[in-house]
Amino acid sequence: MNYTNYEQKIVECRSFTLVGWPVPGLVQNPLKIGGRPEVNKLLDAFRDGTCHWVKLTDEELLVRMKDNRARAARGEPVYVPRKRRNRAPLKQR
DSSP, X not given: OOOTTIIIIIXXXXXXXXXXXXXXXXXXXXXXXXXXXXXXXXHHHHHHTSXXXXXXXXXXXXXXXXXXXXXXXXXXXXXXXXXXXXXXOOOOO
């Protein structure tokens, strides 16, 4: 899953969002949320249904997109550009 660009690649492109994210902060890779207790908390939330995927309506999606653009205009890292590929040619052996 694309955690770095969650809002753009998951929410805006697929119209789905995670509800009930149990760990403080934004939705992010489980490897980066902290230690084992935080990962277990996330797993338990998925198991008991407190954290789950929800399909956004068209109206909810438009509101979310406007909010994301406003956050990006304020300088928040909503749309993170991909790392550039090294296009240097490989050396011949």
